[in-house]
Amino acid sequence: MYTLGKKLRFSLFGKSHGPCVGCVLEGVPQGTPIDMESLAHDMALRKPSKGIGTDRVEADKVDVICGIEDGKADGNAIILEIANGNVDDSKYLPFEETPRPGHADLPALLALPKFDIRGGGQxxxxxxxxxxxAGGIARQMLAAKGIVIGSFCRSIGNVEDCDERGIEDAKRSEGFPTRACTPELDAMMSDCIMAARKDMDSVGGVVECIVTGLPIGFGGxxxxxxxxxxxxxxxxxxxCKGVEFGKGFDITRMRGSESNDAYRMKDGRIVTKTNNMGGVVGGMSDGADLVFRAAFKxxxxxxxxxxxxxxKTCEDAELExxxxxxxxxxxxxxxxxEAVTALVLADQMERGL
Ligand SMILES: Cc1cc2nc3c(=O)[nH]c(=O)nc-3n(C[C@H](O)[C@H](O)[C@H](O)COP(=O)(O)O)c2cc1C
Incomplete structure (x- = not known):
């Protein structure tokens, strides 16, 4: 299993064409309410959208094996499983001989004994x-403390959203297949994806994540x-090929007088005038929204x-x-x-950071 977290411990298991994928979530306090409808909403957002997504569509129903009773965590490890149904093994077997560039096939075939390449395995x-x-459960733990997580697509291929965005924009993006913030951007990003698909090609994109409600000092x-x-x-x-917080790499082109987020008093609270740091200084929240971007190839x-x-032949080859x-x-x-963000923040919250 592949594990994340110290007190709220998330462990992932399964493979693409096995019976299921699933996880063990340890450390959810007994009595924590868990709303399965909200979890289903999160699951629906991960599903591929018609046209711009893969044709492999799964039911993605979350089966609770143990750890949740009468809508509440029972204090034991929570085990969740999601069945794999819509699998087609035949297309993957050639990759055992001719590994896909850019995918994990080559190192996995050489390094992992009995690697099951179907669907890309693990x-x-x-x-x-x-x-x-599991992130859905962590999200609900955070929401109970007023901490809210959202995300949207900042760019797809060469289509970029250049406007300043907040948590409401991120929530609005849930209504668009590309996770853009506006219908216009959704149409442009969708066209970009469809053009790549038509060329039997693919495009990358940048996801921006925003977290509101973190108190000053949250973090380690x-x-x-x-x-x-x-x-x-x-x-x-x-x-994922890159992660940057706030202004990220661009901050190197600013002077300190420009990049420092000035503190001001507003309605009796300390606030920052700008948010170039993405809400983190010294590893802890400065009270501004936590903002970071993740680049996907x-x-x-x-x-x-x-x-x-x-x-097999140790010769150059071609692959379709x-x-x-x-x-x-x-x-x-x-x-x-959003889900890994929720798992990390809920773990830090449980650790009292
Ligand atoms: C939600 C999601 C869907 C993905 N779908 C595909 C896919 O349809 N085809 C594919 O080749 N890779 C897909 N990937 C990416 C591969 O899993 C990934 O590139 C591969 O495991 C190699 O890992 P690396 O890119 O981190 O080096 C997907 C990744 C995510 C997060």
């Missing part, structure tokens, strides 16, 4: 269903810091012809991928980014 985005399910220092633990978890999501499995090698794939990962990854 490297599949399919496992993110279990992350979203050094390796327990809010940004360090979040970056660690977000980089664990397949296809173009989906590695594309229909266009690619160069690879034949592992036939399976069902997302032409862009970012819109579905948004709910996964």
């Amino acid at each position: 490297f599949s985005g399919r496992l993110t269903a279990a992350i979203v399910a 220092i050094w390796f327990d810091s809010l940004d360090a633990e979040l970056a660690h978890a977000v980089f664990g999501i397949p296809a 173009p989906t590695p499995s594309i229909g266009a012809k690619q160069e690879t090698v034949d592992l 991928i036939k399976g069902r794939h997302d032409p862009c990962i970012a819109p579905r990854a948004a709910s996964v980014v």
Whole structure:
């Protein structure tokens, strides 16, 4: 199992074409209310959208094996399972000889004994269903303390949303297949994805995550810091190639007089005038919204012809991928980014950081 967290411990298991994917969530305090309808809402947001997503559509019903009784955590480990149904093994077997560039096939075949390559095995985005399910519980723990998480697509391919966005925009994006903030951007991002699909190709995208309601001082220092633990978890999501907080890499082009977020008093509370730091200083919340972005690469499995090698003959080879794939990962990854954020923040909350 692959584990995240110290007090709220999340462990992930399963593979793409096995019977199920699932998780064990330890450390949810006894009596914590868990609303399965809200969990189903989170699961629906991870599903592929017609046209711009993969044709592999799963029911994604979350089965509670144990740990939740009468709508409340019973204090034991919570085990959740999500059945795999819509699988097609045939398209994946060629990758055992001719690994897909950009996917995990080559290192996995060489490093992992008995690696089951069907659907990408344990490297599949399919496992993110279990992350979203457990993240839904963590999200509810945080919401009870007034901490709210949202996300949206800041860019898809070369289509970029250049406006300043807040939590309401992020929540509004749930109504658009691309997770854009406006209908106009949704149409442009959708066109970009469809154009890539038509060319048997794929595009990348940037997911922006916003968290409101963190009190000043929430988080830890050094390796327990809010940004360090979040970056660690977000980089664990397949296809994530970058994480930046606030102004991120662009902050290097500012002067300190411009980048420092000035403090002001507003209605008896300390607030920051700007939010270049993304709400984190010293590893802890400065009370501003926590804002970070995660970069997702173009989906590695594309229909266009690619160069690879034949592992049996040790010769150069060509590969044409036939399976069902997302032409862009970012819109579905948004709910996964929110889920790992919820798991990290709820763990830090339980640790009293
Ligand atoms: C929600 C989600 C869906 C994904 N769907 C696909 C897909 O359809 N086809 C594919 O090749 N990769 C897909 N991926 C990405 C691969 O799982 C990932 O690129 C691969 O495991 C290699 O890991 P890396 O990109 O982190 O190096 C998806 C990832 C996520 C998060």
